[in-house]
Amino acid sequence: MRVAVIGTGYVGLTTGVSLAYLGHEVACVDVDEDKINRLREGELPFYEPLLGEMLAASWPRLAFTTSLPEAARGAEIVFFAVGTPANADGSPNLRYLTAAALETISALRDKSAPTVLVNKSTVPVGTGDLIGEEIRKAGLSHRVSLASNPEFLRQGRAVRDTLYPERIVAGGDEAAVDALERLYADILTQRFPEPAGAPRPAGLNRVPFVKVDRKSAEMSKYAANAFLAMKISFINEIANVCDRVGADVRHVSEVIGLDPRIGPSFLQAGIGYGGSCFPKDTRALQYIADTNGYDFKLLSAVIEVNNAQRSTIVDKAREALRGLGGKSIAVLGLAFKPHTDDLREAPSLWIIDALLREGAEVRVHDPAAADKARGLLPPGVRLAGSAAEALRGADAALLVTEWPEYLELTPDVLKSEMRNPLVIDGRNALSVLEGTDVIYRGIGIGRTAERAAVSK
Numbered sequence: 001m002r003v004a005v006i007g008t009g010y011v012g013l014t015t016g017v018s019l020a021y022l023g024h025e026v027a028c029v030d031v032d033e034d035k036i037n038r039l040r041e042g043e044l045p046f047y048e049p050l051l052g053e054m055l056a057a058s059w060p061r062l063a064f065t066t067s068l069p070e071a072a073r074g075a076e077i078v079f080f081a082v083g084t085p086a087n088a089d090g091s092p093n094l095r096y097l098t099a100a101a102l103e104t105i106s107a108l109r110d111k112s113a114p115t116v117l118v119n120k121s122t123v124p125v126g127t128g129d130l131i132g133e134e135i136r137k138a139g140l141s142h143r144v145s146l147a148s149n150p151e152f153l154r155q156g157r158a159v160r161d162t163l164y165p166e167r168i169v170a171g172g173d174e175a176a177v178d179a180l181e182r183l184y185a186d187i188l189t190q191r192f193p194e195p196a197g198a199p200r201p202a203g204l205n206r207v208p209f210v211k212v213d214r215k216s217a218e219m220s221k222y223a224a225n226a227f228l229a230m231k232i233s234f235i236n237e238i239a240n241v242c243d244r245v246g247a248d249v250r251h252v253s254e255v256i257g258l259d260p261r262i263g264p265s266f267l268q269a270g271i272g273y274g275g276s277c278f279p280k281d282t283r284a285l286q287y288i289a290d291t292n293g294y295d296f297k298l299l300s301a302v303i304e305v306n307n308a309q310r311s312t313i314v315d316k317a318r319e320a321l322r323g324l325g326g327k328s329i330a331v332l333g334l335a336f337k338p339h340t341d342d343l344r345e346a347p348s349l350w351i352i353d354a355l356l357r358e359g360a361e362v363r364v365h366d367p368a369a370a371d372k373a374r375g376l377l378p379p380g381v382r383l384a385g386s387a388a389e390a391l392r393g394a395d396a397a398l399l400v401t402e403w404p405e406y407l408e409l410t411p412d413v414l415k416s417e418m419r420n421p422l423v424i425d426g427r428n429a430l431s432v433l434e435g436t437d438v439i440y441r442g443i444g445i446g447r448t449a450e451r452a453a454v455s456k
Contacts, residue, residue, distance in 0.1 A: 001183055004029060004075035006068060006100045008039065010158055010276070010342075011120055011151050012081030014051060018162040020058035021195065022186050027063045027071040039064045047341040047368045050159040050197050057195065068100065069107035072115070077179055078104055079149075081120045090283035091291075097121050101131045105138050114143045116179045120151050122221050122281060124288050128172065128214040147172030148214045149180055150221035155275065156339030160198050163187060167208045171217025181209055222288070225281040226299055231266040232273050233305040239269035239446025240312070249446030250428065269446050271347045271400065271426040272309035274336030279306075279345040310347045313426040314354045316443050317396050320422055325359035328419065330394040332387060333401020334366035334373050341369040343376060347426075348400045352381060365390035367403055391417040402429040 001024050005016040008030040020026040030036050035045050042059075044052055055062070065071055072078050082100050084092040101117070108115055117135070119128060128148050135144050148171045153161045168184055170177045186192045188207050194200050212220070239249040249269045257264030273279070282303050289296040318324050336346040343349065348364070355362050356378055365384040366373065377383065384390035387406060391397055397418065399406055407429055414421040423430065423442040430442055 001025070001179075002074060002076045003027070003079065003183070004068075004071035004077070005079045005081055006030075006071075006104070007079075007081035007083070007096075007121075008032075008035060008045065008064075009081065009083060010046065010048065010155060011153060012079070013039075013045075014048065014153060014158040014162055015079060015081060015120065015151070017051060017054045017058055017062065018159065019183070020061040021054050021163075022192055023061065024183070025061050026058075027065055027074065029065055029068050029071045031066060033066050036064045036066050047339075048158050049156060049339055050195065053197060054159055054195055068103050072104045072107045073111050075115065076113075077116045077118060077183060079118045079120050080104075081151075084121050084123055084280075086280045086283055090287040092122070092124055092280075092284050092287075094123065094127065097123060097127070102134060105134055105140065105144070108140060108144055109138060112143070114145070114175070116176045117144060117146045118149045118176065118180065119147070120149055122150065122277075122284070123218060124284065125215050125218045125222075128218060145173040145176035145179070146214070147176035147180055148217035150217055152221070152224060155342055156337060159195070163192070163195070163198060164190075164201055164204055165207055167210050169210045169212065169217050169220055171212040171214040177211055184209070222281055222285040225278055226285050226302070228266050229273055229278045229282050229306065230298065230302045232268075232278075233302040233309070235267045235269045236272060236309045236445070237305055242446035242448075246448060247446075248448040268428060270309075270428055271313050271351070271445070272306040274345040274347050275340075275342060276344045282306075310350045311354065312445055313398055313400070313424050314351060314358075316445075317355075317398060317424050318358065320424070320441075320443060321395055321420075323358075324355060327360050327395040328393055329355050329360045329362050330384075330390040330397040330418075331355075331362060331364040332390065332397055332399050332406045333403055334364060335369040335401050338401055338403045339368075341366075341372050343369055343372055349376060351398065351400060351426075353378060356380065363390045363394070366401065367405060388413065388417055394418045395420045396422040396424060399423060399425045399427055399429060402427040 003019055003024050003026045005012045006029045008028050016026045016028040080097055080100050082096040084094060084097060087093050128146060132146050135141055150169055170180045188209050190205050235253060238252055242249045253267040256262050257267050282299060286296055286299050321327050331352060334348045335341055352362055363382040363384050365387050370383055425442055425444040428444045
C-alpha cells in the first residue's frame with residue numbers, strides 16, 4: 001500500500017521505516033528541512049537501536065519530503081505522528097496535529113481516490129471527532145475515513161515493538177479499520193522475514209487486532225501508560241518503606257511479581273520514571289479527568305510520588321558523605337533510560353541541579369546522550385568522555401541510567417579511579433556492597449546491605 005507518515009520523531013520514523021521494510025511504499029514528511037535532508041543521506045535524527053539497519057534495508061521503498069500535500073495526495077493511508085507536547089497546565093498542545101490535519105484535508109479536496117487518515121499521536125479523548133468534523137465540513141466524508149491507531153512503543157525497543165507488538169488497536173470508521181487490518185496483515189500473521197538483530201519472539205505467530213470505537217482507542221494509550229506509571233510509583237513507595245524497616249525491595253518485587261494478577265514488569269524500584277511519555281501522559285490524563293469533572297486521586301498520587309522520588313538518590317549521597325558541599329560527584333547516565341539519547345523529563349537533569357545547589361562539583365557521562373546534553377547542562381558541569389574520566393577523583397558515583405557499560409564496572413576500577421569508592425545505585429542495577437572489608441561501598445534504593453565478593 002502507499003503510505004504517508006507525517007512527523008519523523010520516534011513514532012513516525014519507526015512506523016514509516018517498519019512499514020517500508022514490510023513492503024509498503026512510504027513517504028515520510030517533516031517541516032524540518034534539515035532533518036529531511038539528513039534522512040535522505042541515511043542519517044538518523046536520534047539514537048534508536050536497529051533503526052539505522054532497518055532504514056538501510058528499506059531504502060528503495062522510502063521517500064523523505066517536506067511537502068505534506070504531495071505526500072498526502074499520493075497515499076492511500078496517511079498517518080499523523082506529530083508531537084503533542086504538554087502545555088503549562090498539563091493539557092496536550094494540539095497545534096501541530098491540528099495544522100497537519102487541516103493541511104492534509106485541504107490537499108485531499110482535489111483527490112478522487114479514497115484516503116484513510118490515521119492518528120498515531122497521543123491526544124485527548126474526542127480529538128478524532130474534531131478531525132472528523134473538519135472532514136465533514138470539507139465535504140469529504142464520502143471518500144475520507146478516519147481512525148485512531150495508538151502506539152505502544154518503548155524507546156530503545158521501538159523496532160521490536162513495532163514488528164512484534166502485544167496488540168494492534170484500531171478505532172474508527174469501518175473503512176479505516178479495515179484498511180489498517182490490511183496494512184498490518186504481515187505483522188498480524190507474522191509473515192515477514194526477521195530483520196537482522198531482531199529475531200521473532202519464540203512462539204509468536206499471531207498478533208491480536210483489537211477493533212474498538214475511536215474514543216476508546218484514544219483512551220487506551222493514556223490508560224496503559226498511567227497504569228505502568230502507577231506500578232513504578234507503587235514499588236518506589238514500597239522501597240522507601242523497605243529502607244525504613246530493613247526489608248529488601250528486590251525480594252518483595254520478586255514475590256509479588258510471581259502473582260499473575262500483578263506480574264514482574266515495571267516493579268523495579270529506583271529514582272522514578274521520565275521520558276517523553278509517562279510524565280506527559282499522566283499529566284494529560286489528569287487534565288482530561290479534571291476538565292470532565294472527575295478528581296483522579298490515584299493518578300495525582302502517582303505523579304506526586306514520582307516527582308518526590310528523584311530526591312532519594314541525592315538524600316542518600318548527602319547522608320553517606322555527611323554533606324555535599326565541596327564534594328566531587330560523578331553522575332553516570334543522563335538519558336531517562338538506557339539505549340536512547342532522549343533527555344525529556346530525565347531525572348538526571350533534576351538530580352544534577354540539586355547537587356549543584358548543595359555545592360557539589362559534578363562530572364557526568366552518558367554513552368549516547370552527551371551531544372544532546374551539551375545545551376541542557378548547567379554551567380560548571382563537566383561532560384566526561386568516558387565513565388572512567390567521570391569517576392576520576394570522585395567522592396561518590398550516582399548511577400542514574402543503567403547502561404550496560406556501567407554495570408560492567410569492577411570494584412578494582414572504582415577503587416583505582418575514585419577518591420572515595422562509594423556508589424549510590426539509583427536503579428538497583430548493581431549488587432550492594434557494604435562494609436570495611438570490601439573494595440567499595442554501594443547503596444541502593446530499598447535494599448538491605450549485603451556482603452559479597454562479586455563485581456556487580
